[in-house]
Amino acid sequence: MSDQSSPQSGTRAWEQVLARLEQMLVAGEVRPGQRLPGERALAAELGVGRSSVREALRVMEALGLLRAQTGSGPNAGAMIVARPTGGMSMLMRMQVAAQGFPVSDVVQTRLVLESEVVRTLAARRPAPGLDAAVELLDSMDDGALSASEFLILDAQFHVTLADAAGNQVVAAMMAGLRESIEAYVVGGVDAARWPTTCARLRHEHRGLIEAVEAGDPQLAERRILDHIRGYYEGISPCA
Structure with missing residues (x-):
């Protein structure tokens, strides 16, 4: 699985992840208070490495769009928050x-x-x-x-x-x-x-x-x- 840019679009892998997450928000697939799919699932869906998924999530966290919880269990993972x-x-x-x-x-x-x-x-x-x-x-x-x-x-x-x-x-x-x-x-x-x-x-x-x-x-x-x-x-x- 490669983390390189798409040869067709020229976008970097983490930007592809951001674009997919934007689509999910617009389509209502995820809403404030809901958790995003795990890194492994997003990486597999988009054909990128998990490091690219993590980079995209860090960008969204810095922008105040999600809160990340480390560890395992029902409270782990990244949750969309409403803080525009x-x-x-x-x-x-x-x-x-x-x-x-x-x-x-x-x-x-x-x-x-x-x-x-x-x-x-x-x-x-x-x-x-x-x-x-x-x-x-x-x-x-x-x-x-x-x-x-x-x-x-x-x-x-x-x-x-x-x-x-x-x-x-x-x-x-x-x-x-x-x-x-x-x-x-x-x-x-x-x-x-x-x-x-x-x-x-x-x-x-x-x-x-x-x-x-x-x-x-x-x-x-x-x-x-x-x-x-x-x-x-x-x-x-x-x-």
């Missing part, structure tokens, strides 16, 4: 670190996605799922929070709004985008100006929720755009 943001966040962090995604592009994409999120929420009466977002804002009123702690809650607030809007792809993308520049965001904090910045962010968050609850998509969009641009312009000319 894990792989996206990791890939975006690596792209930003390698300067493949400029921070300015990440910010611009946030503007596009979050505008759609708040328009969608404001157009629904009453706006759904805002309780979790408001609870986060209440937590962010704690004056004892450090800047990094505040910004973690800030990121969760924005992703919670995306979840409430009901588009899981947008929510996953937003989580990945924010995590991809987390170090940049935290590193851009001016300690001397932070109390003023923090107070402004709290005010803007509350104003955004008010616009959504008022059912005003245009106002909600204007406030989210001003909010995102204002923060990044305060720490860099990137946006």
Whole structure:
């Protein structure tokens, strides 16, 4: 059994395994919570070596698509897990670190996605799922929070709004985008100006929720755009 690339397709053996696993997911042959066939079975089916199967599974585990259990018995093997943001966040962090995604592009994409999120929420009466977002804002009123702690809650607030809007792809993308520049965001904090910045962010968050609850998509969009641009312009000319 060979681990060499297919002479017809030119793909490497582990890529063939990934393609087969993708087919199984799309076809519903495996779902989150289910275990994949064993290495031996996959290797035999695809005509590749078990080392190629292991390599493909390691890639999927790194992307947050499965969890591998070593040993034997009913709990051994690789299980599909539902964690779509894990792989996206990791890939975006690596792209930003390698300067493949400029921070300015990440910010611009946030503007596009979050505008759609708040328009969608404001157009629904009453706006759904805002309780979790408001609870986060209440937590962010704690004056004892450090800047990094505040910004973690800030990121969760924005992703919670995306979840409430009901588009899981947008929510996953937003989580990945924010995590991809987390170090940049935290590193851009001016300690001397932070109390003023923090107070402004709290005010803007509350104003955004008010616009959504008022059912005003245009106002909600204007406030989210001003909010995102204002923060990044305060720490860099990137946006």
